[in-house]
Amino acid sequence: xxxxxxxxxxxxxxxxxxxxxxxxxxxxxxxxxxxxxxxxxxxxxxxxxxxxxxxxxxxxxxxxxxxxxxxxxxxxxxxxxxxxxxxxxxxxxxxxxxxxxxxxxxxxxxxxxxxxxxxxxxxxxxxxxxxxxxxxxxxxxxxxxxxxxxxxxxxxxxxxxxxxxxxxxxxxxxxxxxxxxxxxxxxxxxxxxxxxxxxxxxxxxxxxxxxxxxxxxxxxxxxxxxxxxxxxxxxxxxxxxxxxxxxxxxxxxxxxxxxxxxxxxxxxxxxxxxxxxxxxxxxxxxxxxxxxxxxxxxxxxxxxxxxxxxxxxxxxxxxxxxxxxxxxxxxxxxxxxxxxxxxxxxxxxxxxxxxxxxxxxxxxxxxxxxxxxxxxxxxxxxxxxxxxxxxxxxxxxxxxxxxxxxxxxxxxxxxxxxxxxxxxxxxxxx
Amino acid sequence: xxxxxxxxxxxxxxxxxxxxxxxxxxxxxxxxxxxxxxxxxxxxxxxxxxxxxxxxxxxxxxxxxxxxxxxxxxxxxxxxxxxxxxxxxxxxxxxxxxxxxxxxxxxxxxxxxxxxxxxxxxxxxxxxxxxxxxxxxxxxxxxxxxxxxxxxxxxxxxxxxxxxxxxxxxxxxxxxxxxxxxxxxxxxxxxxxxxxxxxxxxxxxxxxxxxxxxxxxxxxxxxxxxxxxxxxxxxxxxxxxxxxxxxxxxxxxxxxxxxxxxxxxxxxxxxxxxxxxxxxxxxxxxxxxxxxxxxxxxxxxxxxxxxxxxxxxxxxxxxxx
Numbered sequence: 001x002x003x004x005x006x007x008x009x010x011x012x013x014x015x016x017x018x019x020x021x022x023x024x025x026x027x028x029x030x031x032x033x034x035x036x037x038x039x040x041x042x043x044x045x046x047x048x049x050x051x052x053x054x055x056x057x058x059x060x061x062x063x064x065x066x067x068x069x070x071x072x073x074x075x076x077x078x079x080x081x082x083x084x085x086x087x088x089x090x091x092x093x094x095x096x097x098x099x100x101x102x103x104x105x106x107x108x109x110x111x112x113x114x115x116x117x118x119x120x121x122x123x124x125x126x127x128x129x130x131x132x133x134x135x136x137x138x139x140x141x142x143x144x145x146x147x148x149x150x151x152x153x154x155x156x157x158x159x160x161x162x163x164x165x166x167x168x169x170x171x172x173x174x175x176x177x178x179x180x181x182x183x184x185x186x187x188x189x190x191x192x193x194x195x196x197x198x199x200x201x202x203x204x205x206x207x208x209x210x211x212x213x214x215x216x217x218x219x220x221x222x223x224x225x226x227x228x229x230x231x232x233x234x235x236x237x238x239x240x241x242x243x244x245x246x247x248x249x250x251x252x253x254x255x256x257x258x259x260x261x262x263x264x265x266x267x268x269x270x271x272x273x274x275x276x277x278x279x280x281x282x283x284x285x286x287x288x289x290x291x292x293x294x295x296x297x298x299x300x301x302x303x304x305x306x307x308x309x310x311x312x313x314x315x316x317x318x319x320x321x322x323x324x325x326x327x328x329x330x331x332x333x334x335x336x337x338x339x340x341x342x343x344x345x346x347x348x349x350x351x352x353x354x355x356x357x358x359x360x361x362x363x364x365x366x367x368x369x370x371x372x373x374x375x376x377x378x379x380x381x382x383x384x385x386x387x388x389x390x391x392x393x394x395x396x397x398x399x400x401x402x403x404x405x406x407x408x409x410x411x412x413x414x415x416x417x418x419x420x421x422x423x424x425x426x427x428x429x430x
Numbered sequence: 431x432x433x434x435x436x437x438x439x440x441x442x443x444x445x446x447x448x449x450x451x452x453x454x455x456x457x458x459x460x461x462x463x464x465x466x467x468x469x470x471x472x473x474x475x476x477x478x479x480x481x482x483x484x485x486x487x488x489x490x491x492x493x494x495x496x497x498x499x500x501x502x503x504x505x506x507x508x509x510x511x512x513x514x515x516x517x518x519x520x521x522x523x524x525x526x527x528x529x530x531x532x533x534x535x536x537x538x539x540x541x542x543x544x545x546x547x548x549x550x551x552x553x554x555x556x557x558x559x560x561x562x563x564x565x566x567x568x569x570x571x572x573x574x575x576x577x578x579x580x581x582x583x584x585x586x587x588x589x590x591x592x593x594x595x596x597x598x599x600x601x602x603x604x605x606x607x608x609x610x611x612x613x614x615x616x617x618x619x620x621x622x623x624x625x626x627x628x629x630x631x632x633x634x635x636x637x638x639x640x641x642x643x644x645x646x647x648x649x650x651x652x653x654x655x656x657x658x659x660x661x662x663x664x665x666x667x668x669x670x671x672x673x674x675x676x677x678x679x680x681x682x683x684x685x686x687x688x689x690x691x692x693x694x695x696x697x698x699x700x701x702x703x704x705x706x707x708x709x710x711x712x713x714x715x716x717x718x719x720x721x722x723x724x725x726x727x728x729x730x731x732x733x734x735x736x737x738x739x740x741x742x743x744x745x746x747x748x749x750x751x
Contacts, residue, residue, distance in 0.1 A: 083540060085540050087540065237704035237705075237707065239707070243644075245640040245647060249439075249681070249685055252439065253686050253689070256435040256686075257432075257686070273641075424688075425691075427704050428702070
């Protein structure tokens with residue numbers, strides 16, 4: 001009798017376990033944006049009577065806390081895929097949000113963090129739109145379809161999706177930047193480091209088999225090729241944007257496999273933290289995550305100015321959706337240690353002067369708008385199967401940079417190839 | 431694909447499962463199923479990390495982690511031993527309670543760098559070929575503790591008088607009561623021990639194996655694996671330790687398998703198509719579910735040697751099994 005009850009309970013438990021595991025990664029949300037930014041301090045002079053009416057209560061949507069708008073201000077919401085202080089991708093967006101809060105007048109910002117991609121994201125974005133937010137930035141690739149659906153339902157809300165490829169010509173915009181520019185420079189740096197250390201092996205932690213990850217990996221390897229023609233690059237796929245432990249294990253796996261420098265396509269400072277003595281990591285996304293000496297550099301985003309411009313335009317009614325893809329000259333990205341006012345990390349400063357000169361010169365022409373993503377992906381390029389990808393002097397086109405024919409893109413030379421110095425097979429897309 | 435490196439990494443990550451699973455062995459041997467391991471581990475990970483950060487002492491961090499897991503487990507003890515409520519439901523609630531508490535109390539800990547539990551070589555033993563670099567070189571103190579802890583708990587459970595009392599309480603509590611043992615007190619104590627070890631397992635992650643606080647990703651389901659492991663291990667601490675090391679090595683092998691183009695002269699399927707690693711990553715969880723389902727059948731449980739009174743509240747004066 002009792003054994004039978006136990007058996008039933010165990011089945012129930014197994015079922016619950018499956019559900020928990022399926023929901024893993026998206027079931028936690030912390031209270032967002034409780035603190036008022038210091039910039040708003042002068043507002044205290046306003047009559048106190050207005051205060052209670054000014055703020056509506058935040059509400060609960062599933063396990064997510066949906067923040068409230070502030071009446072009379074231009075309300076901007078951000079949807080984050082990770083925690084706001086993840087030390088990478090999401091933190092870079094949050095730094096941009098704080099920049100907006102400090103530099104754009106009469107604006108109120110709020111965020112919802114650790115929002116799972118897919119159905120959860122749609123609920124959260126719709127709730128934000130219903131709440132009355134004027135602009136919503138959705139900051140992960142997997143929010144693309146959810147953003148599109150909600151943008152259709154709420155034509156008065158401007159939704160800007162980061163890193164995807166869908167948009168409309170009204171209130172749904174797609175925004176991203178050519179991080180391949182910075183990855184290319186980081187590749188030069190990493191190649192020079194590996195060559196100087198006498199160990200011509202590098203590693204790349206890739207997230208998902210999507211065009212962006214192959215493009216950034218290829219840009220890195222093309223940069224490596226400039227300073228270290230003999231270097232090879234190994235790849236580990238981790239199938240997650242934000243899992244610090246898996247990312248650290250992947251970094252350890254690459255280092256143990258012989259890599260001298262490991263670069264990441266995911267969101268945390270793991271490669272530098274996992275680097276054994278005498279080896280190096282390159283972090284991503286956030287300028288503040290390259291602190292320890294084992295970190296060579298960080299390719300980072302500087303979203304603040306771009307966000308501010310879009311919000312101003314949206315308030316003026318001049319912003320229209322569509323597709324926006326900026327290069328390094330937009331000032332929205334950087335290579336840590338090489339931008340104005342930054343000091344080079346020790347691992348970079350000790351490199352041969354001619355390599356550093358090459359990096360600085362290329363960076364200068366990128367910032368001047370003379371060297372773009374189409375120069376990064378300019379022939380001759382050969383893939384690691386020996387096929388010619390691009391003839392001498394021919395550049396990839398925009399569709400090629402961000403398309404797989406398998407995903408229905410009309411690209412001609414699609415991004416489904418690995419540069420010749422990458423010692424890994426292409427991931428299957430089935 | 432260097433076996434030394436994979437085994438070395440497996441021993442480190444396996445130590446997490448070792449502590450958590452042996453803790454659960456204690457609780458289940460006393461007759462109390464505690465499914466809150468994941469929650470207690472997260473609390474331990476958070477408390478240990480936070481303490482080391484504020485006091486600068488990782489050892490104090492471990493102590494606080496042990497206490498945090500232990501104190502949380504007393505909630506389960508109160509509900510299941512004192513109020514004789516359903517152990518499955520209470521354990522699941524404990525997971526949610528522990529996870530929620532740890533996330534709230536752990537705010538702001540991400541990205542911090544507290545002092546960690548030291549790693550070192552064992553002099554002499556580290557020089558033995560193969561064995562040395564795998565078992566005795568550059569491991570955390572906690573890994574070495576794990577080597578000693580598993581056999582000691584085995585000896586305790588099977589060869590000492592208190593160990594026999596523990597088993598009696600889990601097998602036939604009314605007989606143990608007749609013998610003069612305090613069944614309630616012993617059950618509380620071993621639930622507490624299990625919680626302490628789960629807390630230690632959590633701190634093993636945050637202060638040693640994968641240092642840092644990454645909210646619920648810190649444990650990422652390892653508490654559940656520990657629960658399943660106990661059934662695999664047939665409630666035997668030595669087998670639990672072995673299983674822990676095995677799962678630890680598997681975790682690392684999955685990533686390393688993406689490297690080489692060929693394995694044993696054959697094309698490496700993970701090199702051609704890294705998507706396959708999904709299936710390997712699922713393996714521990716599938717095995718856990720399978721173990722829980724398989725291990726729940728009465729006949730099999732008897733054959734496996736499950737404590738007869740596991741999951742059954744003891745009420746003095748009521749007829750036993």
